[in-house]
Amino acid sequence: MTTMTLAVRDSATMLRRQLRHTSRNLSTMLSLLAVPIIILLLFVYVLGGTLGVGLGGGSGGRGVYVNYVTPGILLITIAGAVQATAIAVAMDMTEGIIARFRTMAIARMSVLTGHVLGSVLQTLFQLAVVLAVAVLVGFRPDATAIEWLAAAGVLAATTLALVWLAVAMGLVAKTVAGASNLPMPLLLLPLFGSGFVPTDTLPVGLRWFADYQPFTPIMETLRGLLLGTPIGNSVVLALGWCAVIALVGYVWAKRLYNRDRTR
Amino acid sequence: MTNIPAIAITGLRRSYGSQVVLNGIDLQVPEGIIFSLLGPNGAGKTTMVQILSTLIRADAGEVRVCGHDVLRDPDRVRAAIGVTGQFSAVDSFLTGEENLRLMADLHRLGRAEGRRRTADLLERFGLGEAAGKPAVMYSGGMRRRLDLAMGLIGNPRVVFLDEPTTGLDPRSRRDMWQIVRDLAARGVTILLTTQHLEEADQLADRIALLDRGGLVAEGTPAELKRLVPGGHVELRFADGRALTTAAAILDVAPEPADESLVLRVPGDGGVRSLKVLLDRLDAAAVQVDGLTVQTPDLDDVFFAVTGQAASAAAPAIASASGKVTAR
Incomplete structure (x- = not known):
């Protein structure tokens, strides 16, 4: 067997370990689902009427706003999920079993790839649930099958990139509490972007930040694919950001995991 | 059996910052014996096990396990060893059986063989009844036995036991001793660290005394006792x-x-x-x-x-x- 197939095999083993962890920790899964769903309901039913009018929805404002806000809610779902990943990695690193893995002749990074694959699968499932709830409260995408597939791809790429970043954050954090704080800004990025209101309604400084931060092109791409709004160069920016974040996360995580632990 | 010693250490040094933990250790452990590294807390026992098991690097010196250099050929070393740490290295969320199956999978044993060895180890270590319970519910003694079993699933030639009975009640300690003896009877080389003199005396064929990072004496228990005047x-x-x-x-x-x-x-x-x-x-x-x-x-x-x-x-x-x- 080549090094590559061994790495794949060990990663699959570690993925099974993560899936078992998830299946024994369903309450975490539920609370991860609850947060984006509550935010969705809050923005649709409490604020959506008024915000929708601002989007030019007139008396049908709430329906217009559900469509507008759903991509932002999806990114909040991902941000919440990767925060849980950072916590899970930090907790895992306190366990003796990690030291055992390091003394075994296995693909070294497989512990982390197990975390990454497990988190990606779990997050994709959560995205599907949140999307279903969004449809229930009035989200009406007009996407074709191809556009759905593309949207799923963008969501998966975003998830993968942010999960690798979160793994690195979980490794760099000195404590589990620290690991929970580091990814916090990710939860705010949809708000300081085009997630909840168009960026041209924002004051100048904030607008500049919103236009150039990574989440905005991702949300604009999703909006375009699902609702037919203009995409422009958003898709290139979105995938570019994903590639950069994934690479930074991966390299950072690898370095952190391989450092000589002398504590 | 070969003539290559299970463990060969020359000139081993390691410091943490300005604190010297191992100060020039030379040691040979022949194959097939129980070798005990004895010393008080802070003597450097755990650091030595960590270096031998490729967890951390030495600052200087040469360390070979089963003839493989721990720096140049870590994966060969890893394939030859099993480690049981002072703090149990089990996955608390998984059951005893799942923990062992995880190890079997990581040793790429194949489904049937993994299942067979898992069943065998659960039986040998008295974990059969608890096999389906998450490890988090295990007692200290059971965790330690599971921990050791996990280190054995790949049939290692050398087993490192870092203070395997620390924190165990007397009965669990005796159980662990019996397990170690059985293991040695199968021809496995065992490096056991302990701060209990009685434990080293009971189990070890040879003992090295470690004090403040240096070896101060080495020999069979009888030889060491001869170093002191009579009773x-x-x-x-x-x-x-x-x-x-x-x-x-x-x-x-x-x-x-x-x-x-x-x-x-x-x-x-x-x-x-x-x-x-x-x-x-x-x-x-x-x-x-x-x-x-x-x-x-x-x-x-x-x-x-x-x-x-x-x-x-x-x-x-x-x-x-x-x-x-x-x-």
């Missing part, structure tokens, strides 16, 4: 007068500044010499309150070679080994 008898008296009289009769100086009213008389503690000793005191009408026979144990060895009592560094060592007490 002695401790006599306890009710008052200082009896002590002084007895000291005069037996021609031993009571230890100055010792207010415990105890007199140490050199002797082997045999029945005949004890009788002679007591008869002499009896003849002088000196009342002896109590008597303890001390044969030299590893504690004495430790004291003799380091100049400090091991028990002063680690109170847990003050075990009853080699002591017979009569009242």
